[in-house]
Amino acid sequence: MSDIRRRLTLSEMPAGEDATILAFEDGRAVKNRLASLGFTPGVRVNMTQNYGHGPLIVTVRGTRVALGRGEAAKIIVEQGSHE
Amino acid sequence: MSDCHETRTRTAPSMGFVDAGTPLIALAGQPNMGKSTLFNLLTGLNQHVGNWPGKTVERRDGHFDFCGRSFTLVDLPGTYSLTANSPEEVIAREYILREKPSVVVAVVSAANLERSLYLVSELAALAVPVVVALNMMDVAAQEGIQVDAHVLEAALGLPVVPMTASKAAGVRELLGVVEDVLTGKRVPAPHLPDVRQDHHEVLEKIEGLIAGHVPEPYPQSWAALKLLEGDAEVTRMMEAELPPVAWESVHNVLIQHDDAFLAVASGRYEWIGRMMRAAVTRPRVGQMGMTERLDRLAAHPVWGLFILAGALGLVFWLTFTVGSPIQAWLDGQLIAPLAGLAAGALAGAPFWLRGLIVDGLIGGVGSVLTFLPILVIFFAAFALLEDIGYMARAAYVMDNLMHLMGLHGKSFLPLFLGFGCNVPAVMGTRVIDSWPARLLTILIAPLVPCTARMAVVAFIAPIFFGASAMWISWGLVMLSLLALVASGALLNRVIFKGQRSAFIMEMPLYHLPNARTIGLLVWQRSVSFVKKAGTAILAMAMLVWVLSFLPNGDLNTSFLARFGQFLEPVGRWMGFDWRLMVALITSFLAKENAVATLGVLFGSSPEAGLAESLAAAFSPATGLSFLVVTMLFVPCMATVAVMKQETNSWRWPLLSVGLLLVLSVGAGAGVYHLATWLGW
Incomplete structure (x- = not known):
C-alpha cells in the first residue's frame, strides 16, 4: 500500500535502498542544477553510499552524483519505489 | 553519408583560425562525455586556448581539414543544461544563438544516455542544425548497454553517429554526416520535447503575452519556455523589453507557477524516456560495475583519505626524484654554459650590459626553465588522475575538511594543483561553480606550499637542522596548511558571512587514461605557465x-x-x-x-x-x-x-x-x- 510508505529526507536514506523523489526545499538555483543532473519529482533514485555523516552518493538516471549532506537534507523522498 | 569525392576537387582554403570562409562547427556536450577528447582528436595542436570575452571561462578553438576542406571548430564550455545557472551555460547558448554555427555537434555518452540527452533536448530547441555524436560506445558495451543508433536517430529526428573518440573510431563517419548537413543532403528535423501536460496552457499564455517583443536572435517560443523555467537572464531581458503593463501580466503568471521549471524539466525527461525505451537495451541490470567496486575504497571516508594521501605522496615523490635531477642537469649543462658563453661574447661590452644580460636575462630565463621539469611531471601526474576520473573522488573525500572553511570538496582540486605552482591553482578555481566559494579559494591558494618554496626549504633547512631537516620541512608544510584552514575559516566568517555553496558533483565512471588528452593538458598548462610566469619573472x-x-x-x-x-x-x-x-x-x-x-x-x-x-x-x-x-x-x-x-x-x-x-x-x-x- 502506498500510504504506508515512509516519507523522509534523502540524507536519511540508508545505503543500498531505493527511493522516489517527492519535492525539493532548496532555492531555485540549486533545484535547477539538480534537475539538469536528473533529479525531478517522481524519479527513482538509489542511495549508493551514505555513512551517516559527510557527503553521500546517489545514483539517478544511471549517473552517480555526489551531494553535500546539507543539500540532501532538503530533498524529500519516499522510501521504496513506485512500480 | 557523403564521401570525399565530391569535395576533393576544391582547393584547400587558408590555414588561419579565424577564417570567414570556412564552415563553423561548434562542439557542445555535458562534462565527462569525452567532448575534449574529440576536440583534441580533431584539432591536435592546431588549437588556440584563450578566454571568452570578458569572462574567465576557457575558450578553445581550432581548425581541421577533412576531404580537402578546412573547418573551424569551437569547443563550447561543458554544461549540463542551457539555463542561466552559470557563466558557462550563458556562454554556450549565447554563442549558438548569436554566432549561428553551421552545425552543432552534440557529444553524448552511450553509457550515460539518459542524462546526456538532456542537453540535446535544449540544443534542439535553439533552431540550429544538431548532429549527435554518440560517444563512448566501448564503455557502454563494457557495461552491457546496447544503443541502437538508427532507432535513436529516427526517434530524435537528428542524425546520430556512434563512435568512440578515445580510440578514434567513428570520427570519419561523424565528419561525413556533418558534411551532409552542410551541403543540405540531410536536414535535421528534431522532434522537440513538450512541457508536462498541466503546463501547456501557461506556456501558451506567456508566449501570447510576449509575442512581438522578443529581441533578435532569440526564438519566441524559446524565450517563453525560459521565462517559465525562471531563467534569470531571460527574465531580466524580457522585463526590459516589454511595456510595464505587459510585464506585469507575465510576472503575475510566473509567480503563480513558481515551480514550473520542474514541469519543463520533467517534460524533457519524459521525452528522453521515450528515446530510451526505443533505442536502449540493458540485458544485465543490477550488476556491480568496476566504478562501484573501486569507489568502495576510493570514496570511503577513511580508506579514501589514505588513498588520497598515498596518491599525493606518490606524485611528490615522483616530482622530486625525477624532476630534481633534470632540474640540476639543466642548470649545470644548459644555463651555466650559456651564461659563460654570453659572458665571453660580451667581453668587450660595457660592464652593465654584460651584467644585465648574463645575470638578469639568462638568470631569469634559467629560473623559469629549470623549474619546468618539476612542473611538467607534476602536471602530468595531475592530468592522469584527472583523466581516469579520480579527482572527483579526491574532492568527495575532502568535502568534510573543506567545510571548516565554508568551502566544499570541489575547492580541493585547484588547491591540490597549488602544490605544483600557485599560478595554475588560481586559474584552476574555474571548476568551482559559485563565485564566493571561488573567490575564497583564490584568496587562500597562495598558502599552499608550491614546489618553488619547497626548493628553498630543501636548501635552507639542512644548513641549520642537519638530519632533522626532514621533520622541519614536514612541520613547515603542516604549518602552511594550518594557516590555510585558519585564514579560510576567518575570511569566510568576515567577508562571506559564513555562507556556503551547494555541493553537487557528478562522479564520472572510471576509465583508462588517454595519452593524447593528458599530453595536450600538460602542454597547455606548461605553455601558459611559461607565458604567465616566464614573462613576469623575466x-x-x-x-x-x-x-x-x-x-x-x-x-x-x-x-x-x-x-x-x-x-x-x-x-x-x-x-x-x-x-x-x-x-x-x-x-x-x-x-x-x-x-x-x-x-x-x-x-x-x-x-x-x-x-x-x-x-x-x-x-x-x-x-x-x-x-x-x-x-x-x-x-x-x-x-x-x-x-x-x-x-x-x-x-x-x-x-x-x-x-x-x-x-x-x-x-x-x-x-x-x-x-x-x-x-x-
Whole structure:
C-alpha cells in the first residue's frame, strides 16, 4: 500500500535502498542544477553510499552524483519505489 | 553519408583560425562525455586556448581539414543544461544563438544516455542544425548497454553517429554526416520535447503575452519556455523589453507557477524516456560495475583519505626524484654554459650590459626553465588522475575538511594543483561553480606550499637542522596548511558571512587514461605557465638586477641594499639582517630567488660556500624564522598577476598580499622569539 510508505529526507536514506523523489526545499538555483543532473519529482533514485555523516552518493538516471549532506537534507523522498 | 569525392576537387582554403570562409562547427556536450577528447582528436595542436570575452571561462578553438576542406571548430564550455545557472551555460547558448554555427555537434555518452540527452533536448530547441555524436560506445558495451543508433536517430529526428573518440573510431563517419548537413543532403528535423501536460496552457499564455517583443536572435517560443523555467537572464531581458503593463501580466503568471521549471524539466525527461525505451537495451541490470567496486575504497571516508594521501605522496615523490635531477642537469649543462658563453661574447661590452644580460636575462630565463621539469611531471601526474576520473573522488573525500572553511570538496582540486605552482591553482578555481566559494579559494591558494618554496626549504633547512631537516620541512608544510584552514575559516566568517555553496558533483565512471588528452593538458598548462610566469619573472629579474647594480655597480651599496637596510628594523623582529630582508623581497618575483639572492649577497654560489656562510652568519632560530616567513610570505608576482586577472580587480590580490604580509611577519617573529627562548 502506498500510504504506508515512509516519507523522509534523502540524507536519511540508508545505503543500498531505493527511493522516489517527492519535492525539493532548496532555492531555485540549486533545484535547477539538480534537475539538469536528473533529479525531478517522481524519479527513482538509489542511495549508493551514505555513512551517516559527510557527503553521500546517489545514483539517478544511471549517473552517480555526489551531494553535500546539507543539500540532501532538503530533498524529500519516499522510501521504496513506485512500480 | 557523403564521401570525399565530391569535395576533393576544391582547393584547400587558408590555414588561419579565424577564417570567414570556412564552415563553423561548434562542439557542445555535458562534462565527462569525452567532448575534449574529440576536440583534441580533431584539432591536435592546431588549437588556440584563450578566454571568452570578458569572462574567465576557457575558450578553445581550432581548425581541421577533412576531404580537402578546412573547418573551424569551437569547443563550447561543458554544461549540463542551457539555463542561466552559470557563466558557462550563458556562454554556450549565447554563442549558438548569436554566432549561428553551421552545425552543432552534440557529444553524448552511450553509457550515460539518459542524462546526456538532456542537453540535446535544449540544443534542439535553439533552431540550429544538431548532429549527435554518440560517444563512448566501448564503455557502454563494457557495461552491457546496447544503443541502437538508427532507432535513436529516427526517434530524435537528428542524425546520430556512434563512435568512440578515445580510440578514434567513428570520427570519419561523424565528419561525413556533418558534411551532409552542410551541403543540405540531410536536414535535421528534431522532434522537440513538450512541457508536462498541466503546463501547456501557461506556456501558451506567456508566449501570447510576449509575442512581438522578443529581441533578435532569440526564438519566441524559446524565450517563453525560459521565462517559465525562471531563467534569470531571460527574465531580466524580457522585463526590459516589454511595456510595464505587459510585464506585469507575465510576472503575475510566473509567480503563480513558481515551480514550473520542474514541469519543463520533467517534460524533457519524459521525452528522453521515450528515446530510451526505443533505442536502449540493458540485458544485465543490477550488476556491480568496476566504478562501484573501486569507489568502495576510493570514496570511503577513511580508506579514501589514505588513498588520497598515498596518491599525493606518490606524485611528490615522483616530482622530486625525477624532476630534481633534470632540474640540476639543466642548470649545470644548459644555463651555466650559456651564461659563460654570453659572458665571453660580451667581453668587450660595457660592464652593465654584460651584467644585465648574463645575470638578469639568462638568470631569469634559467629560473623559469629549470623549474619546468618539476612542473611538467607534476602536471602530468595531475592530468592522469584527472583523466581516469579520480579527482572527483579526491574532492568527495575532502568535502568534510573543506567545510571548516565554508568551502566544499570541489575547492580541493585547484588547491591540490597549488602544490605544483600557485599560478595554475588560481586559474584552476574555474571548476568551482559559485563565485564566493571561488573567490575564497583564490584568496587562500597562495598558502599552499608550491614546489618553488619547497626548493628553498630543501636548501635552507639542512644548513641549520642537519638530519632533522626532514621533520622541519614536514612541520613547515603542516604549518602552511594550518594557516590555510585558519585564514579560510576567518575570511569566510568576515567577508562571506559564513555562507556556503551547494555541493553537487557528478562522479564520472572510471576509465583508462588517454595519452593524447593528458599530453595536450600538460602542454597547455606548461605553455601558459611559461607565458604567465616566464614573462613576469623575466621582467622582474632584470629590474631587480638593475636595482642591485645602480647607482655605482656594487650590490652592497646599491638601491636594493639601501631598501633592505631601510626595512631592517622590521626584519629584526624576525631575527633578520638586511641581507635576509633583500632575499625575502626578491622572493616576490619568484620564491626560489631567495636562495639566488643570498648567493649574490654572500658573494658565493649556492653549490659552494653559501651553506657554510649562512650557518656562520645566522643562528638556527633565525634560520627557522626565515623558513617560516618564506612559506607564508606574500604570493609571488606571477600569482598576484593571475589573481588580478581571475578576479578582475586589484582589491582581492591586494587583500591577499596584506593578509599574508601580516601573517608571515607575525608568525616569523613569534617563531624567532620562541626558538631564541628555547636556546636555538
